[in-house]
Amino acid sequence: MFKPKPYQEETIQKLADYLESARFDGAKAAFDAAPRSVPAPWRKPYKPLPDPEDAPYVCLRLPTGGGKTFLAAQCIKIGAKFLGREKNPLVLWLVPTKTIREQSLETLLDPNHPNRQTLEADFEGKLRVLDIADFTQLTPQDLRDKACIVIGTFAALRVGDTEGRKVYDHNEQLEPHFSQVPPAMSGLELHTDGPDKDKVKFSLANIMALIRPLVIVDEAHNATTVLSYEVLQRVKAGCVIEFTATPAGDSNVLHHVSASELKTQNMIKLPIILTEHPTWQEALTDTILKRKALDDLAKNEPDFVRPIVLIQAESKDREVTVGVVEKYLVEQGKIERERIAIATGSQRELDGVKLLDPSCKIEFIITVQALKEGWDCPFAYVFCSVATVRSAKDVEQLLGRVLRMPYAKRRTHDDLNKAYAFVSKGCWPRAVNELHDRLVNMGFDEVEAAAYVKPEFGPTLFPIETQLPLLSWSVKEAPILDNLPSEIKENVMVVRESEGTYKVSVAGTLDPEAEAMFIEAMPQCKQEAIRQAFAARREGLPGPLPHRPKIEPFRVPQLCLWIDGKLEPVEPEHWLPADSWSLLDFPAELTEEEFRIEDTGDTYVIDVQGKRLTIDYAGQQKSIAFSEAPANWTDLELSRQLDRSLKQDDIRQEVLLEFIRRTIRMLIERRRMSLATLYMARLPLERALRLKIDSCRKKAASNGYQSLLFGAQSPVETSFVYAFNFDPDDYPVKIPYKGVFNFPKHFYGRLMGDMNGPEEECAREIEKNPHVKRWVRNLDRMFSLQLAHGNFYPDFVAELDDERILVVEYKGEHLIEHEQQKKNIGELWENKSRGKGLFLWAVEKDEFGRDVYRQLEGKITEK
16 A cells, blocks of 8 residues: 655644644634644634634645645545544545546546555545535435545536536435435525425535535635635535645645655655757757657666656747647657657547556657646656747646656666756746746745756756767758668757758767768768867867766764664664553553543533533534444443554554553543443543553653663664765755855755744854854754654754764753753763764853854864
8 A cells, every 4th residue: 555755644644633633722723823834925823714614724735746636535534533423524525627526536436546545444445436426326324334525626516507506406316315304404505485495405515514524625726715615615614624736825724845845755856957948949859869868767777767758839820839849859850750649639649548558659748738637647757848938837737747756766867866848048038937936836935946946058968977068060961861870870960950951969979980970971061070070079088077076975973772782773662662561551541630521411521631622412513523322332342443543553452452441441430421421522532542542652661761771881872884864965845944144064055944043043153163064954854863752853963174973953042841851862972972973952142151153162172
């Protein structure tokens, strides 16, 4: 089964934490209190839905290529739990167009697709997925026993639309759903005339209003705010989760994923190498050669990859039309027609073609506007635009097509980890700025977009390490190249120029025999000049071309343990092995402070660790649904249901089940709570049990951590044997720094993590220190030190001129108690480094009155 990437797991956890808080605190209070690392434009107070106001309404922002649809499928289980329908949620899945609706439906029905597989696992195979047009096929039994997902478009729910009228209209086939509903129940749409006036309509909209569905909005930026509110109000949404790369200005952005994080997780190809050419012919020529160079590299990859070029031509009323591009590829580029596909409104040569199939021959795709919505082929590597008139949307979509990484895995050859764009200056006079703007619109941060568009001028026919000056000549007669061997012809390109002459170019090197054969094929009047040009190039290159200067590794020694005579990096399993503790060693009880229920007539007030939730026994409640306990239930049966939700990787199932059963018996016997009451409060009870289990684990971990790492005979060593390497090509920045100060020593150049004012001051002092050779604004998922619970990511890591490593954690105030563990582990890392590492807990002014610069200097020079 497809495993979520770390940024996807983090996104899912952020949503789960928010909805858990929203159940107790309400949607707005939970949102305003949630820790959010989002760019400034979306750091705004919560804006609730006009109606229903109590429904959580949040947006998850992911750039193009982030796997929004897969994440949406992952989030259904979380939303279902919030709504109290863990096994049988009703989901309204909204997409912007019919095409995307069809494609989403296809992935959710395909048993081999990760989207379907994650839902099958989450709901134990009890699943019903259908198009909104087929809503009459839903039965009351489906809604009771299965997770039901209805996929539609916002347009399909407009009252004025034909399909929309069906959703809101009375339909006798739906009568079984309303058998227990009062004829004039408030909150539902009623007939306004006729014999059934003032009676409830049997409509899909009313079914949804009764259940209050989870609403998933895919590509939310395509839905207007007014329309969104209208639809969500009519279906009485219980919870709304939006997924988009470009949120609206008033979106409640709960979580943000950056393009840099996608790059680090090998989801997208970056940077984009942009090459500008004087003419569209040269842009196409270089495109052809680049694809060939990439294809040669791909042949040595462990996975099958066939690099594909996307070419944007002009419309029929302009010069460089689809036909012109096609002719150029065939006649000048010597590309076989079967390797070209045209994808326009009238020519649909991609229909039914499986581009990922190794037997497929397509290498070039010519289009005018954007490709079919939802089109996805990670083999697309090169984007070439010869269009002088183009829409921003089309460019964004085509550019997005070449960003997805094949198999979401880093390629062996670095050139296959990048995307490529070729344009002509005549068509794209502001190419760098235009691509930058398009990337911003696709969800990239301004700084990221600037960092990931790499302009190259002139030909990029081969990797830069082996690149030679391109030799070109203008001749009046077309050269006769047919008799040349293919290995020579592959390095030669002939372009017919507007004045009727021919431009002949040679890339790379030719051995003396190949040179002679090429010269012989050229017009006789040019042969001597060509011979001299080859000789001059050889004389100018007396030896092998220099390689790009390699970046020296930036390595940080890690804290390690000697285990059974072997050195291993410190990991949590060292101080909390699977069999080193038992949950049953801790009291199976929930105190009044941990879990409390007050019965006040028809209302229950539930308190979990200070979080209060009110449940109306009559069935009208804000954020939790329940029913009376099933007849003949026992404490063991409730324990089993809770056990399924509370599974823990490090606790055996029988131990967990027994702990839950004992706790329930304690609540019933000692605290006099009825089984029916506990069943109705099972979701808050689950939360209380989870907190209790976590508390027990933390106590066990703290004891093991302290004993193993800080004991008198602890086998601890800081070693380069296991070192963290700062990868020069991967920097998982979530929010880039946008200040004006320049940091030339920063390992990743201008791209660095955001800093508050005091942190920026500390960074400046590190930059100014003469002993600092280079440094990094350290980020989550980079260098870390293990704590008893979680990881400590220091603010800065620097390499000094004597090769020592300095780790700095900056605090604007003096040490506060709960951070003592961070300071302890940092000092342990230094003490066990044998002089290879230094750790500084920097403050604005230390106990000696020293500022940050003098604290740094003191740490570096101390003996």
